[in-house]
Amino acid sequence: MGKTVAEKIFDSHFVDNPSGDIHVISLDAVFCHEITTPVAINDLVSRNKDRVFDPDKIKAVIDHVTPAKDSKTAMQGKILRDWASRHNIRDFFDIGRNGVCHAIFPEKGFVRPGHTVIMGDSHTCTHGAFCAFAAGVGTTDLEVGILKGVCAFHYPSTIKINIVGKMQAGVYAKDVILSIIGRLGVNGATNKVIEFTGPVVNTMSMEARMTLCNMAIEAGGTSGICYPDMTTVEYLWEFIKDKYPTKEKAFEEFKKFSPDPDAKYHDVIEHDISRLEPVVTFGFKPDQVKPVKEMEKTKVDQVYIGSCTNGRIEDLRIAAQVLKGNKISDSVRGIISPATPKVFRQAMDEGILKIFMDAGFCVTNPTCGACLGMSNGVLAEGEVCGSTTNRNFNGRMGKGAMVHLMSPATAAASAISGHITNSSLYK
Amino acid sequence: MKNFSGKMLFLDRSDINTDEIIPAKYLTEISKEALKPHLLEDLQLNGFAQAKDIKGKSVIITRANFGCGSSREHAPWALEVNGINMVIAESFARIFRQNMFNCGMMAVELPGQTINHIFQVFSGKETSIETDLEKNIFILKADGLEEKAGFSISDFDRSLVASGGWVEYADSKY
Numbered sequence: 084m085g086k087t088v089a090e091k092i093f094d095s096h097f098v099d100n101p102s103g104d105i106h107v108i109s110l111d112a113v114f115c116h117e118i119t120t121p122v123a124i125n126d127l128v129s130r131n132k133d134r135v136f137d138p139d140k141i142k143a144v145i146d147h148v149t150p151a152k153d154s155k156t157a158m159q160g161k162i163l164r165d166w167a168s169r170h171n172i173r174d175f176f177d178i179g180r181n182g183v184c185h186a187i188f189p190e191k192g193f194v195r196p197g198h199t200v201i202m203g204d205s206h207t208c209t210h211g212a213f214c215a216f217a218a219g220v221g222t223t224d225l226e227v228g229i230l231k232g233v234c235a236f237h238y239p240s241t242i243k244i245n246i247v248g249k250m251q252a253g254v255y256a257k258d259v260i261l262s263i264i265g266r267l268g269v270n271g272a273t274n275k276v277i278e279f280t281g282p283v284v285n286t287m288s289m290e291a292r293m294t295l296c297n298m299a300i301e302a303g304g305t306s307g308i309c310y311p312d313m314t315t316v317e318y319l320w321e322f323i324k325d326k327y328p329t330k331e332k333a334f335e336e337f338k339k340f341s342p343d344p345d346a347k348y349h350d351v352i353e354h355d356i357s358r359l360e361p362v363v364t365f366g367f368k369p370d371q372v373k374p375v376k377e378m379e380k381t382k383v384d385q386v387y388i389g390s391c392t393n394g395r396i397e398d399l400r401i402a403a404q405v406l407k408g409n410k411i412s413d414s415v416r417g418i419i420s421p422a423t424p425k426v427f428r429q430a431m432d433e434g435i436l437k438i439f440m441d442a443g444f445c446v447t448n449p450t451c452g453a454c455l456g457m458s459n460g461v462l463a464e465g466e467v468c469g470s471t472t473n474r475n476f477n478g479r480m481g482k483g484a485m486v487h488l489m490s491p492a493t494a495a496a497s498a499i500s501g502h503i504t505n506s507s508l509y510k
Numbered sequence: 511m512k513n514f515s516g517k518m519l520f521l522d523r524s525d526i527n528t529d530e531i532i533p534a535k536y537l538t539e540i541s542k543e544a545l546k547p548h549l550l551e552d553l554q555l556n557g558f559a560q561a562k563d564i565k566g567k568s569v570i571i572t573r574a575n576f577g578c579g580s581s582r583e584h585a586p587w588a589l590e591v592n593g594i595n596m597v598i599a600e601s602f603a604r605i606f607r608q609n610m611f612n613c614g615m616m617a618v619e620l621p622g623q624t625i626n627h628i629f630q631v632f633s634g635k636e637t638s639i640e641t642d643l644e645k646n647i648f649i650l651k652a653d654g655l656e657e658k659a660g661f662s663i664s665d666f667d668r669s670l671v672a673s674g675g676w677v678e679y680a681d682s683k684y
Contacts (some may be wrong), residue, residue, distance in 0.1 A: 098684065099683070101665075101666050101683075102665040102666040103664050103665065105664070105666045107684065118537050118538075119537075119582065122540065126677070130677065130678075132677070132681060147537075148538070153538070155539070156538050158540065159538060159540075203581055203583075205579065205581040205605060207581075219581040219605055220581055220605060220608070221581050221582070221583035221586075221605055221608065221609035221612060222583035222609075223583060223609065223613060223675060223676050223677060224608065224612060224676065227680040227681075230677070230680070231680050231681065231684045233680065233684050235666070235676070235680075269525055269575060270574060270575035270601065270603070273575065273601065273602075273604055303575065303578060303603055303604065305604055368525060455534040456533070456534055456535060457535060457537070474529070474579065476527050476529040476530065476579060477529065477530060478529055478533050478552035479529050479534070482533070482552065
C-alpha cells in the first residue's frame with residue numbers, strides 16, 4: 084500500500100511500538116531555545132541524567148528574549164549557555180549570532196528532506212517545508228529527545244491540501260494559510276499532518292513554504308509538509324554540495340520521501356485561491372478570517388513585522404516595496420525585527436532597512452519578543468496591533484490588547500494609513 | 511500515582527488556549543509553584559471568576575480543543591500546582607494532551623453528548639468526581655444526584671500515568 088510523506092518518514096525512523104498506534108521514532112535533530120529548555124535541563128540534572136544523546140544533533144539558540152530583559156531571562160539564557168558549553172553543543176547561537184529559531188535553523192541547513200525534528204515550541208511545524216516531519220513538543224518530550232534521541236507519536240494520519248488557482252496581486256503565502264485555517268478551523272487538523280501541495284506551492288519559494296507550514300499548528304496540525312523539488316535542492320545546495328555530484332542526484336534522493344500515488348489520506352482538499360483577496364484575522368482565534376476590505380475602518384496603534392512566520396528576507400522585501408517613498412502614520416508605532424542576522428545583513432545591503440527607517444519604523448535585533456508579548460513591543464490594554472505573526476489569542480501581545488494577523492504587505496500598508504489597509508493602495 | 515478525584519470546575523467553552531491557561535509572560539519563571547496564582551488569568555468566559563472558582567478544585571471539565579496553541583508544558587504545571595491533575599473534554603490539542611500524560615496527569619476525552627449531558631445535569635452545582643482507574647468509570651455526585659460515565663485511555667497513556675511520566679519510562683527502555 085502506498086504511503087504518505089509522514090508514513091515514509093515514520094517507517095524509516097521506527098524504534099518501537101509500545102502500544103496501539105503509538106510509534107517511538109528516532110530523531111535527526113532536537114532544537115532548543117531558552118524558554119522551554121532550561122526547565123528540561125534542570126529536571127535532567129535533578130534526576131541525575133544530565134546527558135545528551137548526540138551533541139551534533141542538538142541545536143540551540145537564545146531567541147525569545149534577547150538581549151535579556153531582566154534577571155529571570157538572563158538566568159534562562161545562562162542555563163542554556165552553560166549546558167551547551169558543558170555538552171559540546173557546537174551549534175549554539177548566542178547574541179550577535181542569534182535569530183528566531185524557525186528562521187535560523189533552516190538557514191543553517193540543519194533540516195533536510197526525510198528528517199525528524201522536535202523542539203519545545205509549537206511552531207516547529209515550520210521545518211516541514213523541507214519535507215521533514217517536524218513537531219512541537221512539551222518539556223518532557225524535549226527532555227527525552229535530548230537524553231535519548233527519541234519521541235513518541237501516534238502513527239500519522241494526513242490531510243492533503245492541493246492549493247490551486249492563480250494568486251492575485253497583493254496576495255501572499257500568509258493570506259493563503261490564513262484562508263486555509265479559516266476553512267479548517269482551529270482544530271480542523273488536530274492529530275493530523277498536513278501536506279501542502281499543488282501548482283501554487285510548486286511556484287513558492289522556501290520562505291513562502293515556511294510561512295505555510297509555520298501555521299499548520301494554528302489548525303491543530305502536528306506538522307505541515309511540502310514535497311521536495313528543485314527549489315528545496317537550490318536552497319540546501321550550499322550545505323549538501325559535497326554529498327551529491329549534481330543537484331539532480333540530490334533531488335533523486337530527496338524525492339523518495341514524496342508520497343506514493345496510492346497513498347491513503349484522512350482527507351484530500353482542493354483549495355482554490357483564484358478569488359482570494361488579502362485577509363486579516365478579526366477575533367481571538369486564528370480561524371476568524373475576513374477580507375481586508377471588510378476591516379478597513381479598524382485603527383492600529385502598532386504594526387509589527389517579523390517572527391518565525393514572516394520575518395524572512397522575502398517578507399521584508401514585500402513590506403519595503405509598499406513602504407518605499409511613504410511615511411507611516413503619526414499615530415502608529417512601527418516595529419520591524421528581521422528574523423536572523425543574515426536577513427538583517429541582507430536587508431541592510433539591499434537598502435531595505437533604510438526604507439523602513441525612512442518610513443519611520445524602529446528596526447530591532449532578531450528576536451521572538453513581541454509576538455508572544457514577552458519583550459520588544461508589548462502592547463498596552465486596549466491597544467490594537469497589525470502583526471505578521473501567527474497568534475491572535477487574547478492577551479498574546481499584551482494583556483487586554485487586540486492582534487490582527489496579516490501579511491507583511493498588508494502590515495506595511497496599514498502602518499502608512501493608520502488603519503487596516505489593502506497594500507494595492509500604495510503600489 | 512497522582513489523585514484524579516475531587517471537586518469539579520466547569521469551563522463551558524471550546525478552544526481554551528494555552529495563553530489563557532498561563533500567559534507567556536510567566537514563562538520566565540523557573541519554579542512551577544510561581545505559576546500558581548496565574549492559572550486561567552486571561553480566560554475569556556462569562557461568569558468565571560479566577561479568584562474564587564479555582565480554589566479547592568481537582569478536575570476540570572470543558573468542551574472541545576482544550577489546550578490549543580503553544581507547546582508550553584507550563585500549562586499542565588499551572589494546573590498541577592493548583593491541585594488539578596485531570597481535565598475532561600470533548601477533545602484536546604495534541605501537544606497539550608501529550609504533555610498531561612508525560613507529567614503523569616490525565617487528559618480524558620468523552621463524547622460530545624456525554625459532555626453536554628454532564629454540563630446540563632451538574633453545571634452550577636457543587637459537583638465532585640471519583641475516578642476508578644481499574645473499572646474505567648467516573649462517578650459524579652451533586653445534591654443527591656449520582657451518575658456514572660465510562661471512559662477509556664490507551665495502555666501507553668496508562669503506563670505513563672502509572673510510571674510517573676515519560677522520562678523514566680523512556681530512559682529505562684531506549
